[in-house]
Amino acid sequence: MNHRAGSFLWNLRQLNTSVTTIRTVRLYSLGFCRPNIVYSHWNPRNLLNNFDNGVQSSIRYLVQDSLIFKSGDDNFQIKGISTVTVPAVDRLLCLRRLSFDSKHSPVPDDDLKKMNEATYEDVLIKKPKPTPNKCRELSQECNSLVDVLDKYSEVPRYLSNNYLSAMWSIAKRMSEDQKRFEKQLMFSHPSFSQLCEQTMREAKVMPFNQLLFSLHAVVKLGIPQNTLLVQTLLRVVQMKALRDLGKFSTLNSQHMFEVLAAMNHRSILLLNECSKMVIDNIYGCPLKVLINILQSCKELRYYNLYLFKGIADYVATTFDIWKLKHVISLLILFANLGFRHTGLMDLLKKKVIDEPDCLNIKNIVPILHVYSSLNHFYECQAREFLEVMASTVTTYLYHVSSENLLNAVCSFCMMNHFPLVLINQLLQKDVINELLLSADMKRNVGKLHILAACLKLDDNPFQNAKDLVLPQLPSTPLYPNAKVAEVLSSLLGEKYFSENVQLPHKYHIDFEIRMDTKRNQVLPFSPVDLSTPATNIQRVAVLCVPKSNYCLDSAHPRGFLAMKMRHLKVMGFHVILVNNWEMEKLEMKDAVKFLKTQIYSSEAFPTGGVNLQSTH
Structure with a gap:
């Protein structure tokens, strides 16, 4: 079983290669798709994820009336749109009709009575099992796709996968123009739909490799992925993988x-x-x-x-x-x-401190990115670790590209560390100009804005440095936080908070509240100038945070959020984090209770004179 499973996985990877080569095909009045639907850049994810809905709401038939192909890289016409008219045929069986049906069967009538006395699976088992020789024999006897279908229409001697694989083997020998023409004739052939029906019926009892060969051939022959045929084959391939999963090797x-x-x-x-x-x-x-x-x-x-x-x-x-x-x-x-795995990251940090020679310019920038993005620098030895890293970058300073220098300095600044030599080099006019003229200019500008904010707000030797003149970044789309706004209205009153507040250095806070310095009482919100914070006012920033701003399955803020919280505190804010996914789960009374405990200091609750502006 391990060998079969390994072969299954290998062939599935090969199938993906063929799937991604298909371009754009437009099909009208066909079982391939609904009328007037264009399938562009089909990918296997759409097929697997949307199988149940697709079968019920979309594809039911394989060929009916006419076939129209739109020109493209792998289409059948070089220019324009052409129409090939074919005889009308009965529709493909739906999933619930995958049982054997004599009307569509290519099997001679003499065998039908025997099939009525046994299941289709039993009949298949009694048939000669397919071998590669049969596929090779067919591909050698026939010179075109239509020749294979003609042989199939005479007396079907083999299982369907032999015919499909033979057709693809023949198609591979053709030029692109000939292949497009042959595919048109294939879709027009009266026996093609019957071969597809037989393939679907045989799929559930077909061995793994043959099933995958059939799926591979069907896709490579140009049958769209949203057809019932391809969907059926894919479904059987899966949910078999699941059945035999326990037999898989490591x-x-x-x-x-x-x-x-x-x-x-x-x-x-x-x-x-x-x-x-x-x-x-x-x-x-x-x-x-x-x-x-x-x-x-x-x-x-x-x-x-x-x-x-x-x-x-x-x-x-x-x-x-x-x-x-x-x-x-x-x-x-x-x-x-x-x-963020603290044990592994601490081990690497210790190795860097103990063996600084292990660092080079290829690994130091990625290490800085990992530690800054995961906000892993506050534990013991953090300062020593950052100094070793800065010293190593300084050693390679004149061999570092401008973008790598920017990446390294930005990581250092996010971790509240400011290496003098590196920042001086980065602030050179020619280096800044090179970054602003780079193909990745938008990303560089974003990092330069982070650098500018850190140099202005954090405690560093560059606070009095000349301001960087940088292009403005496009405004970040704002997402409404309706539930938090409703909770604050209920708890405080509408005039006691402000929503979507823009701050210097491109910082944004979802809600601002003004309180007395002891955070016992909420003050009315009026549009006064707070560029110089009043001594009797405490500004409170409420940030509505998605899961992606934390390390996986933890309350540890990632790099940018941690830096933003640090800078908001420098601006005079008390920061409150509200987890979006948790807030949405709370009933209104519980949400009000939660925000009440977050906004007011613990000293506020024992006193009886606190006006909460709430009916709760």
């Missing part, structure tokens, strides 16, 4: 992540089961395999804390046996996934 489970990523199909059930097998058998697993697994998780947007923690624990336990570049690659992927 290697099969490891490769399943790459297969699903190649298909762009996020099957949580398959991923969860494979994750368990990977972690249960992780010792001895090459680090490159684990890196590939994490890369697939990133592409699939699959966040499994159990899997991530298991991999990080294993690497931390065996830290000394791995090459530094592989550990850094692993940490970069963890950072992209928002996962």
Whole structure:
């Protein structure tokens, strides 16, 4: 079974290669799709994720009346739109009619009585099993796709996958123009729909490899992915993989992540089961395999804390046996996934401090990015770690590109560290101009704005430096926080808070509240100038925060949020974080209670004279 599963995974990856080569086809009055629908850049994710809805609301038939193809890279006409009229045929069977139907069957009438006395599966088992020789024999006997269909229409001697694979083998030998013409004739052939019907009926009893060969051939022959035929084959391929998942080897489970990523199909059930097998058998697993697994998780947007923690624990336990570049690659992927493993990051930090010679210009910028983006620098030895990193970058200063220098300095500033030599070099006029003329100008401008904010607000030697003149960034779209606004209205009253407040350095806060300095009483909100904060006013910033602003499954703020909170405090704000996903779950009375405890100081509740402006 391990060999079969491995072959299954390999072939599934090959299928993805063929799927992604299809371009744009427009089909009218066909079983391929609803009228007037264009399928552009089909991808396997759409097929797998939308199978149930697609079958019910879209495709029911394979060929009916006429076929129109729109020109494109892999289409059948070089210019314009042409029409090929074919005889009307009966529609393809729906999923609920996948049982054997003599009306559409190419099997001789003499055999029908026998088929009525046994299931279709039994009949298939009694037939000669397909071998590669049969496909090769067909492809050698025939010179065109229509020749194969003609042989099929005479007396079907083999299972459907032999005919489909033979047709694709023949098509591969043709030029692109000839292939387009042959595909037109194939779709027009009266026996083509019957071959497709037989393929669907045989799919559920077809061996893995033959099923995959059929699916591969069908897609390469140009049958759109949103047809009932392709959807049926894909469904049988899956939910078989699930049946035999327990028989997969550890290697099969490891490769399943790459297969699903190649298909762009996020099957949580398959991923969860494979994750368990990977972690249960992780010792001895090459680090490159684990890196590939994490890369697939990133592409699939699959966040499994159990899997991530298991991999990080294993690497931390065996830290000394791995090459530094592989550990850094692993940490970069963890950072992209928002996962912060303190043990592994502390080990790397200690290695950098103890062995600074292990650093070079290729790994130092990624390390800085990981630690700044995950906001991992506040523990012991943080200052020593940052100084070693800054010293190493300074050593390579004249070999560092302007963009890498910007990335390194921006990371240092986010971690509230300001290396003098590096910042002076970055602020040179020619370096700034080069960054502003770069192809990645927008990204560079965003980082320069972060640098400017840090130089102005944080405690550093550059606070009196000349202001950077930078292009303005486009305004960030604002997302309404209706529930929080409703809670604040109920708790405080509408005149006691302001919404969507813009601050210097492109900072934005969702709600601002003004209180007395002891945070016992809320003050009316009036449009007065607060550029110089009054001594008797405490400004409160309420930030509505999504999950992505925290490290995975924790309350630890990621880099930008941590920096923003630090800067808001410098501006004189008391910062309150409201988790969007938690607030949406709360009933109104519970939400009011939560915000009440966050806004007012603990000293406010024992006193009886606090006016909460609330009916709750």
